[in-house]
Amino acid sequence: MKLEHIGIAVKDLEKSNRLFAALFNQAPYKTEDVESEGVRTSFFKTGESKIELLEATSPDSAIAKFIEKKGEGIHHLAFEVADIDSEIERLKTEGFELIHQTPKDGADNKRIAFLHPKSTNGVLVELCQEKN
Numbered sequence: 001m002k003l004e005h006i007g008i009a010v011k012d013l014e015k016s017n018r019l020f021a022a023l024f025n026q027a028p029y030k031t032e033d034v035e036s037e038g039v040r041t042s043f044f045k046t047g048e049s050k051i052e053l054l055e056a057t058s059p060d061s062a063i064a065k066f067i068e069k070k071g072e073g074i075h076h077l078a079f080e081v082a083d084i085d086s087e088i089e090r091l092k093t094e095g096f097e098l099i100h101q102t103p104k105d106g107a108d109n110k111r112i113a114f115l116h117p118k119s120t121n122g123v124l125v126e127l128c129q130e131k132n
């Protein structure tokens, strides 16, 4: 598994885009709304991996709840897998708890599924596979 991206929860995407653009000396290569998740996202390329910034667009989105509880910061680690369906089955067999039993559409042209952080030492893990 390759570390595909790190997701960072932010309160104000415009403001954070400027901050991370200054940090990385590059503009985000895309901004995308994921309506099903109630988030607006932007992506920066950082070598082999990416940074995804996530801002809540609705008060009941998971990002809004996360920021309310923990404040801004690292939200999840996303690992790229070759076959997300078989990886979900493998991890279930290993005893991991999945938030999504089947993959769903995510940002950046991906099929995604999250593992529950209570089965991964408090780290929210996303599996993702590029859509063809």
Ligand code: ZN
Residues within 6 Å of the ligand: 005, 006, 007, 052, 076, 078, 126
């Ligand atoms: Zn992500």
